[in-house]
Amino acid sequence: MLENKVGMIFGVANQRSIAWACAQACGQQGAKLAFTYQGERLKENVEKLTKDMPEAVIVPCDVTNQAEVDAAFESVDKQFGRLDFLIHSIAFAPKEALEGEFLTTTRDAFLTALEISAFSLTQLSLAAVPLMKDGGSIVTMSYYGAEKVVQNYNVMGVAKAALEASTRYLAEDLGKQNIRVNAISAGPINTLSARGVKNMGAMLKHIAEKTPLRRNVEAREVGNTALFLVSDLSSAITGETIHVDCGFNIIGI
Numbered sequence: 001m002l003e004n005k006v007g008m009i010f011g012v013a014n015q016r017s018i019a020w021a022c023a024q025a026c027g028q029q030g031a032k033l034a035f036t037y038q039g040e041r042l043k044e045n046v047e048k049l050t051k052d053m054p055e056a057v058i059v060p061c062d063v064t065n066q067a068e069v070d071a072a073f074e075s076v077d078k079q080f081g082r083l084d085f086l087i088h089s090i091a092f093a094p095k096e097a098l099e100g101e102f103l104t105t106t107r108d109a110f111l112t113a114l115e116i117s118a119f120s121l122t123q124l125s126l127a128a129v130p131l132m133k134d135g136g137s138i139v140t141m142s143y144y145g146a147e148k149v150v151q152n153y154n155v156m157g158v159a160k161a162a163l164e165a166s167t168r169y170l171a172e173d174l175g176k177q178n179i180r181v182n183a184i185s186a187g188p189i190n191t192l193s194a195r196g197v198k199n200m201g202a203m204l205k206h207i208a209e210k211t212p213l214r215r216n217v218e219a220r221e222v223g224n225t226a227l228f229l230v231s232d233l234s235s236a237i238t239g240e241t242i243h244v245d246c247g248f249n250i251i252g253i
């Protein structure tokens with residue numbers, strides 16, 4: 001389904017990463033892929049995961065370093081000469097910000113969370129536009145804490161609200177170039193990021209009992225939805241946030 005398409009994937013840290021599930025789904029459909037990693041520490045992980053993808057391009061990209069962002073897109077331009085889709089699966093907040101009350105969020109934690117988790121979508125979209133010559137599709141990852149108060153999610157909820165609003169504004173700006181921008185609101189998944197969170201095991205169990213499907217979401221299912229959103233099957237969908245949460249968000253009491 002993605003033969004002749006080139007995609008850039010941001011946010012692979014290890015084999016459990018949502019970004020990696022997206023890469024596998026898209027790679028299996030014939031896409032050529034470029035991967036970015038944040039910091040030398042993660043380079044080896046991405047190299048090992050992609051060792052059976054002979055055409056994969058691997059480039060460093062810390063979104064707080066504009067020179068690295070520019071260089072990453074330059075590498076893709078040099079290697080492939082085009083870009084059809086971009087998957088943004090990046091978020092960060094200091095650990096202390098994801099516990100206790102939102103009220104005590106520091107200026108530093110707030111700015112860091114919003115810069116890395118929300119602004120980076122706009123930053124990367126701007127860099128992608130010149131390469132998306134035949135239109136394109138941009139997909140980002142959100143979470144229910146953007147819409148409703150979720151205990152401990154705190155400043156990340158504010159960042160995801162900004163991310164979902166950014167998705168809509170970018171969709172409007174880029175629609176005339178046939179570039180679509182959508183978000184996936186995934187149910188919680190036991191990834192490296194989630195591991196740092198207190199009581200994640202108990203939370204996953206609680207949610208599995210509450211969802212209509214009576215289970216948690218798998219990263220593979222988020223990957224398949226990302227595949228749909230970057231494919232032509234979703235050609236009239238833009239500015240949307242699609243819940244991939246086993247139905248959790250429809251439940252009241």
Ligand code: 1JT
Nearest residue numbers: 091092093098151152153188193194197
């Ligand atoms: C980050 C982290 C972003 C964990 C994240 C995240 N988006 C979803 N999760 C999992 C999660 C976390 C909490 C939660 C529910 C789900 C950690 C590093 C920073 C970025 O609260 C109930 C706290």
